[in-house]
Amino acid sequence: MKLIVFLILLVLLTGVELLIYRKRALSDLSFHVSFSRPIAQCGEIIEVIEVAQNNKRLPLPFILLKFESPDAFQFLDMSNTSVSDLFYREDMLTMKPHSRHTRRIKVRCAKRGLYSFVRVNVSTSDLLLLEKITRTFDNDATITILPEKITPPEMETLLSVSYSDLLTRRTPLTDPMSFAGIREYRPQDPMRDINWTATAKAGDFMVNQTTSTCHRQVSIFVNLEPYNIKSSVALLEKSLSLAYSYMIELGNMGIPSRIFTNGKDISSGSPVTDILASDAPGLLRRGIALARIDLSAGVIPFSDLIEEYLPATGTDDYIVVISPRYKGLVQDTLRSIRARRDSLLWVMPAFHTTPQVENAADITGRYLRWEVKGNDR
Numbered sequence: 001m002k003l004i005v006f007l008i009l010l011v012l013l014t015g016v017e018l019l020i021y022r023k024r025a026l027s028d029l030s031f032h033v034s035f036s037r038p039i040a041q042c043g044e045i046i047e048v049i050e051v052a053q054n055n056k057r058l059p060l061p062f063i064l065l066k067f068e069s070p071d072a073f074q075f076l077d078m079s080n081t082s083v084s085d086l087f088y089r090e091d092m093l094t095m096k097p098h099s100r101h102t103r104r105i106k107v108r109c110a111k112r113g114l115y116s117f118v119r120v121n122v123s124t125s126d127l128l129l130l131e132k133i134t135r136t137f138d139n140d141a142t143i144t145i146l147p148e149k150i151t152p153p154e155m156e157t158l159l160s161v162s163y164s165d166l167l168t169r170r171t172p173l174t175d176p177m178s179f180a181g182i183r184e185y186r187p188q189d190p191m192r193d194i195n196w197t198a199t200a201k202a203g204d205f206m207v208n209q210t211t212s213t214c215h216r217q218v219s220i221f222v223n224l225e226p227y228n229i230k231s232s233v234a235l236l237e238k239s240l241s242l243a244y245s246y247m248i249e250l251g252n253m254g255i256p257s258r259i260f261t262n263g264k265d266i267s268s269g270s271p272v273t274d275i276l277a278s279d280a281p282g283l284l285r286r287g288i289a290l291a292r293i294d295l296s297a298g299v300i301p302f303s304d305l306i307e308e309y310l311p312a313t314g315t316d317d318y319i320v321v322i323s324p325r326y327k328g329l330v331q332d333t334l335r336s337i338r339a340r341r342d343s344l345l346w347v348m349p350a351f352h353t354t355p356q357v358e359n360a361a362d363i364t365g366r367y368l369r370w371e372v373k374g375n376d377r
Contacts, residue, residue, distance in 0.1 A: 014128060014130070017126055017127060017128065018126050018128075018130060018131060020058070020126075021058070021125070021126035021127070021131070021133065022126075022131070022133065024056065024058050025058065025060060025124050025125075025126065025133045026122065026124060026133055026135040027056065028054070028055040028056040029052070029053065029054055029055065029056075029122070029137075030051075030052070030053045030055065031050075031051070031052050031053075031065065031120050031122055031137045031139075032050075032051045032120075032139060032141070033048060033049070033050050033051075033067050033117045033120055033139055033141055034048075034049050034051070034117075034141040035047070035048060035049070035141055035142075035143040036048075036049060036104075037143070038142065038143060038144065039143070039144045039146065039284075039288065040109045040143060040144070040145050040146070041109070041145075041146050041149065042109055042110070042111065042112055042145055042146060042147060042148040042149070042241075043108065043109065043110070043148065043149075044108070044109050045076070045106055045107070045108050045109075046106075046107060046109060046143075047104045047105060047106055047107070048069075048073070048089075048104070048105045048107055049102065049103070049104050049105075050065060050091060050101075050102065050103040050104075050105070051100070051101070051102050052065060052093065052095065052100070052101045052102075053099070053100045053101070054095040054096070054097065054098065054099050054100075055098065056097065056098070057097045057098070058097065059095065059096055059097050059127075060094065060095040060124050061094065061124070061125055061126075061127055061129065062092055062093070062094055062124060062125060063092065063093050063094070063095055063122060063123070063124050064090060064091075064092050064122070064123040064124070065090070065091045065092075065093070065120060065121075065122055066089065066090045066091075066120070066121040066122075066123070067089055067117055067119070067120045067121065067139070068089075068117075068119075069089055069107075069117070070111075070113075070115050071110075071111070072109065072110055072111035072112075072113055072115055072145060073107040073108070073109065073110065073115075074107060074108040074110050075089070075105060075106075075107050076106045076107065076108065077105065077106070089105070091103060109143075109145045111145065112145050112146065112147045112148065112237065112240065112241070112290070112291050113144075113145055113266075113291060113292075114142065114143075114144050114145075114266050114267075114291060114292050115142070115143055115144075115145065116140075116141060116142045116143075117139045117141040118138070118139055118140070119136050119137065119138060119139055120136070120137045120139050121134065121135075121136050121137075122134070122135055122136070122137060144288050144291050144292070145291060146244065146287045146288070146290075146291050147237075147240045147241045147243075147244040147245075147287065147290050147291060148237075148241040148244075148245075149241070149244070149245050149248070150241055150242055150245035150246075151245075152249060155242070155245060155246060155249065157368060157370075158242075158246065158347060158368060158370065159246075159249055161345065161366070161368060162218065162250075162318065162320070162345070163253070165318060165343060165345065165366070166218075166255065166318055184204065184205070184206060184207075185199075185204070185205030185206060185207050193207040193208050194206070194207050194208075195207060195208050217255070217256050217257070217258070217314060217316075217317050217318065218250055218255060218256070218257040218258070218317065218318045218319075218320055219257070219258045219259075219260070219313040219314075219317040219318070219319050219320070220243055220246065220247065220257060220258065220259045220260070220320045220321075220322065221259075221260050221261075221302075221305065221306065221309075221310075221319070221320070221321045221322070221323075222239055222240065222243045222259065222260070222261040222262075222263070222321075222322045222323070223239075223261075223262060223302040223305075223321065223322065223323035223324075223325055223330060224236050224239065224240075224261060224262055224263040224293070224295065224299045225262070225299055225301070225302055225323075225325045225330065226325065227324040227325040227326070228376065230376065232376040233295050234374060234375075234376050234377075235324035235349045235350070235351070235372075235376075236295055236324065237295075238324070238349045238372050239322045239323070239324055239349050240261075240263075240290050240293065242322055242347070242349060242370065243259060243261075243290065243322055244286075244287050244290050246320075246322075247259065247283060247286060248283055251283050258274060258313065258317075259273065259274050259286060259290075260273045260274075260305060260309045261273065261290070261293065261305075262299040262300045262301070262302055262304070262305040263293035263294070263295065263299055264293065264294055264297045264298065264299065264300075265289070265292050265293065265294070266292050266293070266294040266297070267292070269297065271299075271300055271305065272289050272290065272292065272293050273309060274286050274289055301329075302323070302325075302329075302330055302333055303329060303332075303333045303336075306333055306336065306337060310337065310340065310341075313341075315341070315342075316342070317341070317343075318343050318345070319337060319341050319343060319344045319345070320344075320345045320347060321334060321337065321344065321345070321346050321347065321364070322347045322348075322349065323346065323347075323348060324348060324349045324350065324354075326348055326357045326360075331363050334346055334363050334364050335363055335364075337364075338363070338364055338365060343365075343366070344364045344365060344366060345364065345366040345367075345368060346360065346363065346364040346366065346367050346368070347368045347370050348360070348367070348368070348369050348370065349370050349372060350369055350370065350371050350372070351371065351372065351373075351374060351375050351376070352371055353375060354371075356369075357369075
């Protein structure tokens with residue numbers, strides 16, 4: 001009889017315990033997954049921060065926290081992580097009453113883009129582990145990963161060609177603020193140009209040499225139309241990285257630039273174009289705009305981009321077109337630009353296996369094939 005009573009009490013206690021946990025286990029809980037910073041450089045290591053807080057007296061024997069992560073993030077510790085088209089991160093912890101748990105997970109930002117963690121899946125159980133209880137919590141973590149930075153040595157030819165062409169476009173006037181070096185004094189040199197410090201060291205008159213005044217502004221057009229029948233994106237990503245890095249180097253040289261792309265913003269769907277800027281905040285804002293381009297959303301025709309935005313550039317602007325696409329109407333569009341502007345440089349990102357473009361210099365006058373490592377997979 002006592003055994004029967006004990007079993008009845010055990011069943012009742014188990015039922016009550018189960019009802020309590022069904023009702024209260026996932027109440028008064030807060031979960032949030034965030035990033036250690038809202039903006040990061042491609043290749044930079046940041047932290048994904050998990051914060052869980054149990055705001056009630058009821059203990060939780062375990063909590064399984066699970067969230068989806070794009071493959072743009074490479075977890076340095078791949079334990080508790082499964083991979084398919086996304087990364088699925090699972091972390092288990094025990095929550096005492098009125099406790100807080102914080103975990104920091106190091107990840108490498110491997111790909112340009114705008115990414116979010118919009119939901120977190122949480123599972124727990126009652127104390128006797130009889131039933132699994134699951135709930136999805138909304139999350140609002142967002143991060144912008146800027147395009148990959150190309151190092152100056154990799155852009156040496158582009159930078160030297162650009163600077164050479166910009167100095168060629170000059171007037172007979174000189175710019176006293178543009179210093180180009182020191183040379184020996186000539187009878188026709190004004191006395192104000194004498195560099196007295198250099199004169200004392202050399203024992204002879206030396207003067208500051210300045211460059212000619214020129215309209216130093218670069219307008220960059222990035223064509224993101226597909227360049228092969230597979231609609232690969234590897235060279236398109238390289239084009240965005242090159243445009244971003246090129247703008248930064250131009251800014252370092254004090255040369256203002258503008259950018260126009262036919263790629264669409266991931267939220268608005270509008271072409272990503274920008275206004276004149278060479279200061280650090282402007283360059284960062286422009287990098288963010290390039291990061292937000294969604295290549296899967298398609299592009300507007302390159303010819304339409306040129307027709308709409310080329311008139312917005314100055315007639316003396318140095319026009320640089322970055323386009324891995326080289327077949328079809330793009331050549332006619334390039335010829336159209338050349339007919340309306342005095343200077344045009346076509347930069348074509350390419351793999352070693354990419355075919356050579358016949359008569360490329362005849363199309364634009366200036367042509368640069370920029371080969372990168374890798375291939376289309």
